[in-house]
Amino acid sequence: MPKPKQNKKDSPKKVFLDKIPGRGMKNSFFGNFVIGVLVLFFVVSIYSLISSNKSKEEISISDLALSVKAGQIKEIRVTNSSIDATFQDGIIKTSKKEDSASFTDTLAAYGVTADQLDKVKVSVNQETGFLYWLINLSPILFPVLFIAVFIWIMSRQIKGAGMQAFSFGQSRARLTEPDDTKQRVTFKDVAGCKEAKEELSEIVDFLKNPKKFFEIGARIPKGILLMGAPGTGKTLLARAVAGEAGVAFFSISGSEFVEMFVGVGASRVRDLFQMAKKTAPAIIFMDEIDAVGRVRGGGLGGGNDEREQTLNQILVEMDGFEPTEKVIIIAATNRPDVLDPALLRPGRFDRRVTIDLPDRNDREEILKIHSKEKPFAEDVNLIVIAERTPGFSGADLYSLMNEAAILAARENRKKVSQFDLIRSIEKVMMGPERKSHILSRKEKEMTAYHEAGHAVAASVLPYADPVHKISIISRGRALGYVFKLPIEEKKLQSKKEFLDDITVALAGYVVEKNIYGDITTGPSNDLQVSTALARDMVTKYGMSENLGPVALEGVGGKTLFGRGINEKEYSEQVGALIDKEVSKIMKDALDKAEIIIKEHRPLLDIIAKRLIDKETIERDEFESILVANGIQPKRKENLS
Ligand code: ADP
Numbered sequence: 117m118p119k120p121k122q123n124k125k126d127s128p129k130k131v132f133l134d135k136i137p138g139r140g141m142k143n144s145f146f147g148n149f150v151i152g153v154l155v156l157f158f159v160v161s162i163y164s165l166i167s168s169n170k171s172k173e174e175i176s177i178s179d180l181a182l183s184v185k186a187g188q189i190k191e192i193r194v195t196n197s198s199i200d201a202t203f204q205d206g207i208i209k210t211s212k213k214e215d216s217a218s219f220t221d222t223l224a225a226y227g228v229t230a231d232q233l234d235k236v237k238v239s240v241n242q243e244t245g246f247l248y249w250l251i252n253l254s255p256i257l258f259p260v261l262f263i264a265v266f267i268w269i270m271s272r273q274i275k276g277a278g279m280q281a282f283s284f285g286q287s288r289a290r291l292t293e294p295d296d297t298k299q300r301v302t303f304k305d306v307a308g309c310k311e312a313k314e315e316l317s318e319i320v321d322f323l324k325n326p327k328k329f330f331e332i333g334a335r336i337p338k339g340i341l342l343m344g345a346p347g348t349g350k351t352l353l354a355r356a357v358a359g360e361a362g363v364a365f366f367s368i369s370g371s372e373f374v375e376m377f378v379g380v381g382a383s384r385v386r387d388l389f390q391m392a393k394k395t396a397p398a399i400i401f402m403d404e405i406d407a408v409g410r411v412r413g414g415g416l417g418g419g420n421d422e423r424e425q426t427l428n429q430i431l432v433e434m435d436g437f438e439p440t441e442k443v444i445i446i447a448a449t450n451r452p453d454v455l456d457p458a459l460l461r462p463g464r465f466d467r468r469v470t471i472d473l474p475d476r477n478d479r480e481e482i483l484k485i486h487s488k489e490k491p492f493a494e495d496v497n498l499i500v501i502a503e504r505t506p507g508f509s510g511a512d513l514y515s516l517m518n519e520a521a522i523l524a525a526r527e528n529r530k531k532v533s534q535f536d537l538i539r540s541i542e543k544v545m546m547g548p549e550r551k552s553h554i555l556s557r558k559e560k561e562m563t564a565y566h567e568a569g570h571a572v573a574a575s576v577l578p579y580a581d582p583v584h585k586i587s588i589i590s591r592g593r594a595l596g597y598v599f600k601l602p603i604e605e606k607k608l609q610s611k612k613e614f615l616d617d618i619t620v621a622l623a624g625y626v627v628e629k630n631i632y633g634d635i636t637t638g639p640s641n642d643l644q645v646s647t648a649l650a651r652d653m654v655t656k657y658g659m660s661e662n663l664g665p666v667a668l669e670g671v672g673g674k675t676l677f678g679r680g681i682n683e684k685e686y687s688e689q690v691g692a693l694i695d696k697e698v699s700k701i702m703k704d705a706l707d708k709a710e711i712i713i714k715e716h717r718p719l720l721d722i723i724a725k726r727l728i729d730k731e732t733i734e735r736d737e738f739e740s741i742l743v744a745n746g747i748q749p750k751r752k753e754n755l756s
């Protein structure tokens with residue numbers, strides 16, 4: 117892929133070396149260390165060179181005087197206080213004299229006459245050069261230098277640490293450079309997300325060849341908001357855009373803007389945008405932008421001035437740069453409903469891309485991507501796994517693959533088998549099996565009947581999802597579970613399906629009430645879920661007869677585009693009506709469940725007994741029980 121031409125002067129490396137804390141520092145510390153060692157080496161070698169001069173044989177000044185008297189000396193060279201005497205036979209010996217006294221005076225003091233001295237060639241040179249000073253000062257200079265170098269190295273290190281302490285205001289963005297091939301992600305690594313990829317490849321095109329767009333007067337959006345459930349690959353997609361375009365990629369998470377110190381968030385934003393502009397073309401990626409981008413002035417949690425300032429700064433920066441800057445901002449969130457409307461205004465994050473949970477085909481693709489480097493047994497069929505995992509996100513599928521590999525490794529197998537994958541589906545879905553939790557006999561029996569109640573209702577009701585598995589092995593927080601899966605993937609749900617779902621949920625409660633004459637805390641979750649569902653039917657989907665087609669509550673949650681949390685959109689009377697409708701739905705479903713349980717009591721007993729016995733009933737076995745009791749199992753072939 118062609119890389120964008122970059123000006124040598126401001127290639128990303130140059131700019132960031134000293135900008136990003138902790139990045140340049142390590143290198144320069146090692147640099148200093150090496151320099152320090154070299155300097156030390158240099159000093160030591162000079163010192164030893166000089167001192168090696170002195171290893172010539174020494175002679176005392178009185179002996180030298182005697183030698184002069186005896187006429188054994190040919191030549192004497194005096195340099196400051198040191199004396200080099202060359203004997204007639206060529207041997208050189210050194211001696212010392214006092215600094216203050218002159219050489220001739222010194223010898224005269226030892227009784228050398230002028231005549232005797234005349235026979236010797238005497239040369240005196242007063243040395244004042246560099247070497248002289250070095251020689252004289254080296255005993256002091258050496259330790260001083262040593263200490264200086266030591267302090268220098270230390271101070272560099274401390275400065276590094278100190279710099280970090282003063283770098284709060286600097287952006288904490290992590291930079292992925294375009295030529296970093298190790299971390300590089302491309303669109304090939306992202307399965308599915310077709311719509312998002314299309315939208316983003318436009319951006320890639322622009323970053324690669326901005327001129328083409330400018331010449332025709334096209335304006336490229338500054339901001340793109342990726343919205344989608346957690347784990348659907350938003351972060352991955354953003355990195356893929358950078359990888360495809362081959363530009364610098366700054367990524368920062370919303371929560372990193374706001375950290376401990378007031379005023380830091382805003383200055384980090386400023387710093388981040390500055391860096392990005394210097395390196396342009398570049399992508400700024402703000403992950404989890406809802407951490408800073410929540411509706412301002414909501415008064416929730418006492419208001420957070422720091423967060424608001426940060427958000428304001430983001431808005432200011434986004435307004436402040438020209439479309440010609442070649443910096444594109446990608447943000448990701450799984451809570452678009454809580455974002456401040458100002459962020460979504462034209463000129464800011466005006467492109468919004470929704471990333472859906474993967475459908476069956478996409479799931480298969482994602483599984484394929486993550487099965488690279490994993491040896492599979494022959495029986496592995498990823499299509500089946502994809503079919504069995506509706507509602508799984510990309511991240512879930514990734515961890516499914518990983519769990520399967522771990523299972524295989526734990527059982528000392530070299531290859532991942534289909535069974536590993538299937539076991540991992542449940543594991544990812546509900547957390548690991550709690551083998552350690554042992555139910556008492558009575559608890560076990562009640563749980564078995566409770567789950568059997570769900571299973572019977574689900575098999576009898578025409579619009580409920582068919583049962584895939586029943587178990588009374590506790591998982592996560594549930595004591596037992598009935599695993600239902602839709603026959604086909606559904607985007608829309610109908611009122612009849614909702615009603616049957618509620619009836620199935622209440623069947624467990626009915627069983628406890630009618631068979632044991634007592635109610636445990638077991639069905640509390642069933643009740644919560646079904647009541648919430650009934651309430652949504654009335655207030656969101658217009659599925660109640662008496663209230664009719666009105667949506668009384670926003671779909672996204674309680675604060676939709678700036679409305680406060682306590683603002684009801686309906687009156688007290690309507691509120692009372694809603695409550696009435698909800699309890700009517702629940703009551704009807706309860707009656708229906710009671711009839712079903714009464715009618716199918718023999719089947720209920722059979723399933724419950726089998727459960728107590730085996731703890732788990734798989735789909736095939738369950739269906740043969742149904743057939744034996746005259747109930748047609750729900751299968752794709754039996755539909756339509
Ligand atoms: P998000 O940011 O939406 O919460 P991530 O991008 O962090 O999700 O995804 C987490 C992981 O899940 C990714 O690193 C990747 O391994 C996997 N994943 C998610 N979606 C996909 C996809 N469409 N294709 C391939 N892998 C995916």
Ligand code: MG
Nearest residue numbers: 350351403448
């Ligand atoms: Mg993410």
Ligand code: ZN
Nearest residue numbers: 566624639642
């Ligand atoms: Zn239940």
